[in-house]
Amino acid sequence: MSKKLLSKNQTARKLTRKEKQRITIANLALIPSVIKNYIDALVKVYRPTFTYKLKVEFFYYIITTIIKRQNTYENKALENIPVALNATILRGIKSDYNEYINWLIEQEVIFKAENYIAGYSSNKYCFANFILPSLKEDSSSEIVEMETLESSKVFVARTIQESEVYDDNEHLLKWFNDGLEIDFEGAVTYVKDLSYYEGEIFDLTHKKVHWNHQILTLHHKAFYATRNEESDFRLHTALTNLKKIFKPFMTYKGQELIGYDLKNSQPFFLIFLIDSIIDNNDRVSNILSRTYIKKDYISFMLQNLRKRLSIEGFQKEYEVFKTWVLTGEIYENIESIIKPKKRLGCYFVNIYNPRKKITEIKKIDNIRALMKGVIFTLFFSGIRTRNSNYKTFKKAFPNLVEVIQLFKEKDNADFSKLLQNIESDCIIDFVSKKIAKEHPEMPLFSIHDSLSTTENYAPILKNLMPKYINEYTGLTPKMEEEKWKKHDYQVDYKKRVELHPEWYAYNGV
Template identity: 30%
Template sequence: MNYQISEPSILKKIIKIDQEKRLIADQSTQHLTRWLNQDGFFLDKEAAQAYLENNFKEGTKAYHKRSSFIMNFEFYVLKYSRNGKDDRLHSIFTRMPSDLKQFVQFEGRKLIEVDITNSQPLFLVLLLKEIRLSFDNYEKNNLTIEDVKKKVRKIINGYINNRYRCEYYTNIDKYRIDTNKLSNNISTILSRSSEPIDFTDVLQFEKLVKEGTIYEYIGTVLLERKSIWETGNEYCVKLFKRNKNAQEIEKFSSLRKCAKIVMLNALYSPANTKGLKAINDLRKEFPNLFMVLDAIKADRSEDFPIYLQRMEAKFILDNCSKRISMENPEMLLVSRHDSLSTTEDYAEVLYRKVQEMFSKYLGFDVKLQREPW
């Protein structure tokens, strides 16, 4: 059921809040938001509605979500913001169900999306590399733990905290991550160890992520250790369901999908999580990797995905898309968190530039996906 607000004072307040959100986003990402303030986007509502009726049952959450999007498309285009904890640009296209992309055009032209596959593990590799090099400098150059702490704090601050300010952005300090605690927790690893830290398993993890084979490797290891098992044509694993506060067996159509969920659960679960065989076995395979991750997550484990999302946003919004826009001001650019989209005539340029800039940013070649809306 849709509700309409008619109270003038409430409407006025909502309009003011929306305007402030847009102004904050415009301050740092005007090269992207300027396209949202144009009339070029078109949704084929008739075709989208027919698709909805043929594929979803009326009254379900999935039906309502898509119906609302179709009905309010023109209104939603002007609702965007970038003042949340994740520092992402939230717009109609980040809220849009992916299966409705096919009905959207810009000035009569179809759109192409360039997507960074597995972006968060890639940004994790970048963060791990910086921490690892800081530790190497400590051991090779006779630095103090305080020296390492300062270096780690500077690195993390540069990746996850924004410096831009806006007169409308009164909550910037509210969303600032305390990098002092983070650097303290990470540097404490050194004080606990009397021997140089062996980063062999961390280097192996980095290598597998770079090659794009991390999920295949994890699947094979966990299958051998029987924490993933095969039943018929499905792969099973026991995972913790937070909404039920209980362990449940989940089934997947492929070993890769199963391993991916296990890895993401292990990465984003609280520090020193125990009790699940799959996660315990994964921790045994990469002991020093999880030693570093546990230090990062020591105070607020729920913030760990936020760190990676911020790294992603900083690259996509403040680095990559801004540079591409400066070089190609007539190119439409639409961001959807870990992807950028443009019209078909600029698709090759966009793909080439994102590939070039992301590889340079990370220091190694990355795989991108390109697909039509």
């Protein structure tokens, strides 16, 4: 196996101009052992006859890509959901890529869950029912190399230093080195023993596949980094998708990690967005252009926005909402509007599942989590949603909701994309760069709206992060400290096991 990381005496190899113009994929990837062994055995006995020379690593790449795409923020439940594959990358690796996908479908490794309709949807894939029981019995994974997949159109990055986003984000990515470690044995044991998660007992099989994938990625230091200007523009790494339950197992050079989160970040950046439109902030104008692309639509949208923002009714509502956000009391105040009622000691909310295309009832124990869900519905649902909490909030803030709907008029996903782009520009391109320039020796890790460092640098980060957020936005942020070693998920889990040992008995442990 090639060396995963550069040694202290080496410097990252500069990519040639030709390499920079190619699509970049990471060299190291993790594939479940049971799937790899199954593919290897079939290839050995019943070797596929494809148009061009067989590359078994391409099978591995397809499988690991499905896992990685399932292992995202959008798939919070970590279910075996269908995901789309990037045809441009697949075609760049092998022009006959459909032969590889069809072979995996024929062998009942993956399943095509949605047919392609030009302009509307893409083919989506998930793991077939045939292979799922095997994953339940054996959740171990193996690390594989993808060097043989390099082509005239695809460059395989041997290290994170060779990723296409490294140069622009070096101040954050250079800390993905031998110093970043996970207590592998501790984390694996934790997953193995876990039978209760987020309030219910149910089959954790596929969750554990994803959890082990996260743990092994960090253990083998198969670091990667992506940042797509055409989507959320967030910096995605092996840490951004790491479940909070594993944070207590992470250290950097033996030191505890401590993070600082921007509280109520999405409402906070909405306030900044509205203020920026009023003040003609060039930085936000550029982000709007990047998000909505068509200049004629941006001009039309801004014209309508400025009319709405000048209405006296909006200004009164905005002053109240802005105060709620900046004082950190937004959830408490929304609760006074929604007035949720408990049933059987819990709150119940109707949530639309776009994958199943049905509305599901979800039980929520925590009032804060319930109100956070109201905000997310307000921000990210379609403008024709029938959600009762949305309608109740709209009655209280009709002008504010109409302004938010203008951002979602063409596509409701545009608004979340816009806020994420502003967040990324603020935290990644402004705040973290300022801090790194001032303290280049400080380890710095980003997870979207938060920054983390080691315990000895925590006081510096605690002071500088809100300072530079204020410099970027002109607003005073509310910050929240998060000690990775003392994460509530781990403590909460232990308490629940002590109180309810029947959860273990239920699973035969």
